[in-house]
Each structure stands twice: as structure tokens, then as C-alpha cells.
Amino acid sequence: MDFTKVSKALEERGFKVSAFPTGKEACAYLNERIDGTSVGLGGSVTLRDIGLYETLPGHNEFWSHWAPPEGMTADEVRERAMHAETYLSSANALAETGEIVNIDGTGNRVAGTLFGHKRVFFVVGRNKLAPTCDEAIRRARNVAAPKNALRFGVETPCVANGGDRCYDCKSPARICRGLVVLWEAMRGCETEVVLIDEDLGY
Template sequence: MRKNIINTIKSLREKGYKTKLYTNVEDAKKELIEKIDTSDTVGIGGSMTVFDMNIYEALIEKNVKTYWHWKASNEEVKDIRDKADRANIYITSTNAITEDGKLVNMDGVGNRVASMFYGHDKVFIIVGTNKICKDYETAKDRIRNVAAPKNTERLVLDTPCRLTGRCSDCKSSARICNIETIIHRKPADVDMTIFLIDEELGY
């Protein structure tokens, strides 16, 4: 096992997170779906990792009430976000994770990052080992110059980073880096589990 993965898992566990390493997406997805009961309600935050793993579809197939604004019409987005905010379980990814156990994120609206640490009984963070960074500075650089440009390209947003691939701390109204959060330790009132998958997932 690579040293950066060992260091990250050790740090996360010391900070109170339930953390497990998976060698592949299929095993992680199977265990995640098994942990969720049909009596639960699930909210999902914007995440290409969750999207590519087809977690939403698996939950719907299991007859779990699941709310994700990515699967809503434009008219339904606000209502679905509100329902996701009130779900007892929340699933998303993180933009970056440091070897000393910090979860670093930037967001445009803020619903995803807020739900990572408040308002839910359980939170599941699904993250590929490609998002492991040495420290906060490299995590911030990864978000600004890797994740953000790829997301603005995916969404076809009018931001400089979509064209240049580099953050310029722009003033665009379409900017998606409006809010930054750093979770230093497991939030006090949240049962949080981190599924670390040894694959390249998401941005």
C-alpha cells in the first residue's frame, strides 16, 4: 500500500472518522447500499464520483427515497435540494483530502459542503485516492487548478478557468469557488464514514 494512503487512513481514524479502504468501486458501492435501509431518506450532493458509480440509481432500485438536484428539472431543483438537506443520510465526495486528515472543499452554492457537517444523522464521503494531497496548500491548488476548471468545462460556465485551466480568483457571476470549507476533525454530532477507493474517481 502506498505511503500516502497509509498516512491518510491513520490520520482520519485518529480524528474520529470511520474509514475503510476499498480496492475497487464495486465493493465500495455494494457495502454502501447495504448500509442504507428502505426506511431511510437520502440526500446526495453534487459529485462526479457518486454520478459515475450510479449510486442514485441503485438506491432508487432499492426503493429508498433519494433526493438529488442533479436528477431534477430546473423547476424542481430548489425543492429537491431542500429535501436533500432534511434527509437523515447524506452522500457526497470531497474535493481533496490531506494526509493529515483534513477534508478540503470549495462550492458554488454551499448546500453540499454544509451538509457534510450539519443536519444529517449519517454522512458517507466517497473518495478516490487520486484526491489525496500532501497538505492544505496542495489540496487548495488541486481544487483551484484541477477540479474547478474541469467542473466549469463540464457545466459550460462563463469563467476564465474554463478557458485557461487555471484559477484567476475571478469575479464571474458563474464562479463555482464561492465557499471554502476545511473539516479538521470529525464533526461532533455526525456519524461520518469515509469510503476511500484506490481508483481515480471524480475531479
């Protein structure tokens, strides 16, 4: 995939950009960039599938509520991740015009991309790209969120219908409780988008 347009748009919005043909190469790059520091991860199939859960803990203080250290609860780990030097997340959608879109239920993931860290990396597979900000929001709501709901197995209409679309449900199990659009890199935070020419996550 040609990332020229989205890379230019992201750079104009203050994001650093790097691009890799494979998740394996992106994983190696991130392990070089994130070394001997503390790192927090938002829940992300992309981060898991490119191998960061296996590689980053060996040379960093590593905080992910998907892999809590023995004796710690997921909430305690979320709290530690919020204070890490570096934070990693994927995106539910990325507009080719440069906006980054994420939906969250607990809030730790979107909060972690906004404040509290020296560096933030968004790791984004090619399948997350959409032509415009409106289309990116549509993708986040109607593609990424129902698939994530399916993964969690929650009792929501999108899951009952096989994850076909969002029903803007009023279910107590609703996983979509907040939507964040980054128009620009947040002030005072070095923010990099790592693009990968593979389909990753939802």
C-alpha cells in the same frame, strides 16, 4: 495505493474509514449501509460514476437535484436532501494528514456535510489525495474547480483557458463561492470516509 497513512490520520480526527479496490465494491458496501432510509446526495461525478444513482433509489427515499422527481424543482430537491437521514458527498481534495476540502457555489453540498444528518459519507477516489492540507486546498482550487467549471461550461477565465488553473475570477458565473475544510468529524454526526483505489471525479 497504500491508504494506511491517510486512514490513520482520518481516524485520529474522528472519522470512520473504509477502503475498497474498486468503485463497484464501494457501491455495494454503501448500498448495504444505506438501506430503508432517506438519503441526500450532493452533486458529484464520483457518486454518479460508481453507480449510486442507479442503486440507492430502489430501496431508499432518494434526493438528488441531479435527478429531481417529476414535478419538483432542483431547489426543492436540494431542500429535501438537506433533511435526509444520510448525506453523501465526494471531496474536492483529501489531505493525507486527514483534512477534507470542498468548494461549492450554491452551498447545499458543503452545508450538507456539516449539519442536519445522522450520518455523512465522503466517497473519495485516490486521485483526490494530496500530501498536506495546503496542497489539498491548492488541488481543490486549481484542479477540481476548473474541471468542474469546464463541465458546467460557464463563462469564466479557467474555462476560457481549458481548465488549466484557477484565476480567482470576479466573473458573475464564478462557481467557487465558499471553501470548507473539515479538520475533524463534526460533533454529533457519524462521518465516514470511503476510500477507493481508482481515479474518480475531478
